[in-house]
Amino acid sequence: MTLIEARGLAIGHGGQPILKGVDLSLRAGKVLCLLGPNGVGKTTLFRTLLGLIPALSGTLALGEEPITRLPRHRIAAHLAYVPQAQDLPFAYVAQDIVLMGRSAALGPYSSPSAQDVQLAQAAMQRLGIAHLGARDMTRLSGGQRQMVLIARALAQGAPAIVMDEPTASLDLANRRRIGDLIRVLAGEGKGIILSTHDPDQAAELADEVLLLGPGGVLASGPVQQTMTASALSTLYGTPIRRETLSEGAIHFRALPGLPSDD
Numbered sequence: 001m002t003l004i005e006a007r008g009l010a011i012g013h014g015g016q017p018i019l020k021g022v023d024l025s026l027r028a029g030k031v032l033c034l035l036g037p038n039g040v041g042k043t044t045l046f047r048t049l050l051g052l053i054p055a056l057s058g059t060l061a062l063g064e065e066p067i068t069r070l071p072r073h074r075i076a077a078h079l080a081y082v083p084q085a086q087d088l089p090f091a092y093v094a095q096d097i098v099l100m101g102r103s104a105a106l107g108p109y110s111s112p113s114a115q116d117v118q119l120a121q122a123a124m125q126r127l128g129i130a131h132l133g134a135r136d137m138t139r140l141s142g143g144q145r146q147m148v149l150i151a152r153a154l155a156q157g158a159p160a161i162v163m164d165e166p167t168a169s170l171d172l173a174n175r176r177r178i179g180d181l182i183r184v185l186a187g188e189g190k191g192i193i194l195s196t197h198d199p200d201q202a203a204e205l206a207d208e209v210l211l212l213g214p215g216g217v218l219a220s221g222p223v224q225q226t227m228t229a230s231a232l233s234t235l236y237g238t239p240i241r242r243e244t245l246s247e248g249a250i251h252f253r254a255l256p257g258l259p260s261d262d
């Protein structure tokens with residue numbers, strides 16, 4: 001089942017395009033990873049997929065429906081969002097933030113039921129952060145906040161999840177935990193689209209990758225064929241070597257040599 005389908009999408013801010021001609025398709029049970037240099041438009045693309053900013057042109061469908069026909073609560077029921085943790089100085093306790101994930105499933109004037117509270121608690125337990133429940137979000141570390149936002153997306157129960165650099169501020173153990181969780185969620189049939197600045201992580205987690213260069217898609221497809229040394233060197237404008245480690249994992253290494261502007 002296709003959860004997100006974009007064709008010829010142009011995106012940007014204030015009518016100014018940043019990326020054009022973006023084709024993207026996220027299927028249930030798959031992990032799609034976005035890679036691209038700082039400022040290329042990954043977050044802008046995510047915010048467009050979420051209906052937070054309008055596409056400038058092209059088509060975008062969530063499930064069977066064009067996004068332009070979907071009210072906010074139906075988008076939220078379809079697509080959960082894990083924004084970058086530093087974007088959210090919410091003055092709420094962590095468990096209330098996680099419970100907000102349930103609001104997409106509630107009617108406009110209803111309050112969360114005991115089952116909603118249970119689902120929020122289960123999401124926190126699954127991430128090993130139940131002990132943070134009563135803590136003020138503004139007083140959590142960046143990594144703790146990131147875990148809370150992931151729990152909120154889990155509690156939402158949407159079939160697709162968009163994650164903007166979900167492991168950026170996580171320590172090694174939590175990074176592993178989230179990486180494993182992403183694969184488990186895909187195994188359970190969720191579709192996950194995430195961005196990362198770590199090509200090794202993309203190679204490990206993703207079924208498919210989308211390489212975003214200035215202006216548009218540089219390449220897209222399965223990890224092995226798409227994440228070549230040459231494609232990544234072009235993407236980041238610096239020489240990159242691809243190595244296969246003894247356990248079969250792919251590792252990318254930026255070679256010495258400063259990139260130039262020309």
Ligand SMILES: Nc1ncnc2c1ncn2[C@@H]1O[C@H](COP(=O)(O)OP(=O)(O)OP(=O)(O)O)[C@@H](O)[C@H]1O
Nearest residue numbers: 013014018036037038039040041042043044045197
């Ligand atoms: N609200 C906004 N209004 C105008 N321009 C914006 C806005 N937000 C981002 N931009 C610009 O859009 C471009 C893409 O930004 P975006 O945050 O999507 O990049 P990114 O690929 O997610 O970057 P990073 O990897 O550094 O997080 C940048 O040039 C940025 O300055």
